[in-house]
Amino acid sequence: MIVGTAGHIDHGKTSLVKRLTGRNTDRLPEEIKRGISIELGYAYVPLPGGGVLGFIDVPGHEKFVHTMVAGATGIDFALLVIAADDGVMPQTDEHLDILELLGVRAGAIVINKIDAVDPERLAEVRTKIAQRVKSTAAAQWPVFAVSASSGAGVAELQAHLLERAVAHVRREEAGRFRLAIDRVFTLSGVGTIVTGTAHAGRVRVGDELVVVPGEVRARVRSVHAQDQPATEGVAGQRCALNLVGVEKSAVDRGQWAQAPDLRNVSDRFDASVHVSANEVRALANSAGVHLHHGTADVLARAGVLDAERIAPGETRLVSIRTDRPLALCRGDRFVLRDAQARRTIGGGVVLDIEPPLRGRRAASRLEILRAIRDQSPAQALTVWLQREPVPLARLCNGWNIDAAQACQLANSVHARVATDTVFAAQTWSALGDKLLAAIAVVHEREPEMPGVEQDRLRRMVAPWLAQDAFSELLDEMLEQGRVARRGAFVGDPAHKSELAKSERVVWERIKPLLLEKPFEPPRVRDIGRELKIAEADVRGVLRRVARVGEITLVAHDHFFDTTAVRTMADITRELNERHGAARAAEFRDRIGTGRKVAIQILEFFDRVGYTRRVRDDHLVRRANPWDAPVEQAREPR
Ligand SMILES: Nc1nc2c(ncn2[C@@H]2O[C@H](COP(=O)(O)OP(=O)(O)OP(=O)(O)O)[C@@H](O)[C@H]2O)c(=O)[nH]1
Ligand SMILES: [Mg+2]
Numbered sequence: 001m002i003v004g005t006a007g008h009i010d011h012g013k014t015s016l017v018k019r020l021t022g023r024n025t026d027r028l029p030e031e032i033k034r035g036i037s038i039e040l041g042y043a044y045v046p047l048p049g050g051g052v053l054g055f056i057d058v059p060g061h062e063k064f065v066h067t068m069v070a071g072a073t074g075i076d077f078a079l080l081v082i083a084a085d086d087g088v089m090p091q092t093d094e095h096l097d098i099l100e101l102l103g104v105r106a107g108a109i110v111i112n113k114i115d116a117v118d119p120e121r122l123a124e125v126r127t128k129i130a131q132r133v134k135s136t137a138a139a140q141w142p143v144f145a146v147s148a149s150s151g152a153g154v155a156e157l158q159a160h161l162l163e164r165a166v167a168h169v170r171r172e173e174a175g176r177f178r179l180a181i182d183r184v185f186t187l188s189g190v191g192t193i194v195t196g197t198a199h200a201g202r203v204r205v206g207d208e209l210v211v212v213p214g215e216v217r218a219r220v221r222s223v224h225a226q227d228q229p230a231t232e233g234v235a236g237q238r239c240a241l242n243l244v245g246v247e248k249s250a251v252d253r254g255q256w257a258q259a260p261d262l263r264n265v266s267d268r269f270d271a272s273v274h275v276s277a278n279e280v281r282a283l284a285n286s287a288g289v290h291l292h293h294g295t296a297d298v299l300a301r302a303g304v305l306d307a308e309r310i311a312p313g314e315t316r317l318v319s320i321r322t323d324r325p326l327a328l329c330r331g332d333r334f335v336l337r338d339a340q341a342r343r344t345i346g347g348g349v350v351l352d353i354e355p356p357l358r359g360r361r362a363a364s365r366l367e368i369l370r371a372i373r374d375q376s377p378a379q380a381l382t383v384w385l386q387r388e389p390v391p392l393a394r395l396c397n398g399w400n401i402d403a404a405q406a407c408q409l410a411n412s413v414h415a416r417v418a419t420d421t422v423f424a425a426q427t428w429s430a431l432g433d434k435l436l437a438a439i440a441v442v443h444e445r446e447p448e449m450p451g452v453e454q455d456r457l458r459r460m461v462a463p464w465l466a467q468d469a470f471s472e473l474l475d476e477m478l479e480q481g482r483v484a485r486r487g488a489f490v491g492d493p494a495h496k497s498e499l500a501k502s503e504r505v506v507w508e509r510i511k512p513l514l515l516e517k518p519f520e521p522p523r524v525r526d527i528g529r530e531l532k533i534a535e536a537d538v539r540g541v542l543r544r545v546a547r548v549g550e551i552t553l554v555a556h557d558h559f560f561d562t563t564a565v566r567t568m569a570d571i572t573r574e575l576n577e578r579h580g581a582a583r584a585a586e587f588r589d590r591i592g593t594g595r596k597v598a599i600q601i602l603e604f605f606d607r608v609g610y611t612r613r614v615r616d617d618h619l620v621r622r623a624n625p626w627d628a629p630v631e632q633a634r635e636p637r
Pocket of ligand 1: 007008009010011012013014015016035036037038058059060061112113114115116146147148149150
């Protein structure tokens with residue numbers, strides 16, 4: 001368990017920690033000279049039966065509230081120290097607000113300096129405190145009256161802390177490792193050490209970590225957890241990590257040391273924000289604020305999404321932009337202070353670290369944000385999926401879960417995971433229907449074609465959908481026999497060419513002509529002239545045969561045997577492998593045709609998405625689509 005102090009300057013926080021741990025955490029020369037705390041102080045006491053109780057002592061001075069917030073991030077238990085003579089003072093109020101905003105629910109109130117007051121004053125202070133903490137989590141906290149100077153009452157407090165520490169259930173270790181860095185220093189002969197509280201996950205000696213924002217990679221050479229040498233550190237512990245591969249100058253308080261595959265750095269996020277009830281003014285839309293998250297402090301603007309402003313005591317949805325990126329996850333708490341950094345005005349919870357650029361205020365978007373804020377992950381995902389498919393990466397990074405957990409979550413709400421995107425079951429089947437409808441439209445418009453090329457179909461059905469996810473949809477339809485693959489095309493299995501007997505006779509005569517010079521077959525008109533058949537009849541028969549893919553319409557009135565198309569696609573690939581691209585001249589040399597037809601074939605490959613043209617280069621972008629078996633035009637049964 002980690003205990004953090006809070007309270008007004010000079011109320012005796014550091015003296016109390018010294019009483020409890022035997023350690024004076026004011027060590028800087030300036031701290032000693034001025035008699036105040038400036039930096040965070042750390043102290044540890046062993047627990048009976050193993051384990052260690054950690055203390056973070058914070059400064060009370062109003063100029064160092066940002067340091068207090070950094071210290072209070074990630075504590076489990078607060079010690080709100082109030083001097084009996086002074087009573088509740090401004091930073092008593094402010095620190096209490098901050099604890100509330102950071103979601104610190106457990107703690108104790110310590111009335112210190114009882115040696116300096118009479119019993120009447122003590123009773124009066126008790127009453128004042130009770131009034132102040134009413135309707136906060138601190139209303140439930142036990143109150144201890146002590147003197148850090150004489151030690152009176154400290155034993156009872158100590159016993160309470162030990163009892164709570166032993167009973168403390170460590171927070172879940174779910175998710176990938178995240179540690180909010182609060183100190184960086186070098187030890188001679190050892191190297192760079194970063195310290196901080198682990199917010200999630202687990203880190204082991206030898207692990208790779210990344211320091212973000214900034215993307216500095218490092219390896220963990222050794223770990224101290226709760227001030228003890230250890231082989232690993234887990235969420236909820238204070239850790240000191242010896243990092244190899246990173247200079248002290250490259251790391252600072254405010255950054256995170258975290259698992260390298262967690263991609264959660266953002267300067268834009270949606271959140272729920274509460275403005276303190278004792279604020280006098282509303283938080284205006286787009287107001288500039290100081291935002292404290294983890295151990296970082298940045299300037300930010302908060303745009304209110306579901307209102308014009310946030311009145312004191314209200315909680316609203318906001319869209320936040322920060323002047324520097326932060327490493328954020330859903331559920332992270334943050335504190336807002338005014339632009340001059342003089343007052344704490346509110347705080348909130350991170351909801352979505354990758355908000356859309358458009359439709360931010362749409363009713364359905366606000367529904368999603370409310371669901372993420374108020375409901376379980378499974379329920380929130382259900383609401384989200386009703387509006388849009390959700391990329392797995394957004395769950396993994398935004399919610400700090402791994403891919404397996406994200407899939408599990410998706411399965412638990414009967415969603416469909418395709419490659420890297422989660423779909424509501426209805427969305428997925430609706431996509432299938434849309435795909436069939438699109439194929440029908442193409443058949444209607446282009447009856448001579450065997451169907452529609454895969455990527456064109458994707459653009460018709462779901463241009464926003466990743467190629468891989470679309471392939472999965474298509475594969476499923478193919479497997480179910482609802483769609484047939486014909487070379488580079490997919491079509492309706494019922495879209496067949498049922499040749500009449502007379503047409504079959506014509507086709508049997510044409511076929512050898514197409515195969516004679518397979519890379520440069522005669523065009524419709526040449527075939528008609530050669531066989532003395534009307535051009536229109538030749539075209540009609542060839543279109544029917546092309547419907548199932550046995551032959552392929554490569555250019556106007558120019559049908560090729562599909563096996564030849566497949567071979568030419570292989571040649572195009574070979575040229576790519578050898579020269580980095582297929583170009584008309586080399587291609588023509590390989591297939592031994594005229595230049596014009598060679599260009600037409602390459603352009604056909606571009607058109608169906610097998611290649612992509614960059615100036616004179618045709619670059620292969622996928623496997624040879626004609627490698628799949630080709631249907632034969634059949635006679636009617
Ligand atoms: N009489 C009396 N004085 C105390 C007691 N506890 C602390 N003091 C004195 O109060 C002064 C401030 O004590 P600190 O422990 O430095 O107070 P702090 O809350 O840590 O102050 P900051 O860290 O600067 O916010 C020191 O002079 C202490 O000796 C107490 O129980 N009784
Ligand atoms: Mg102090």
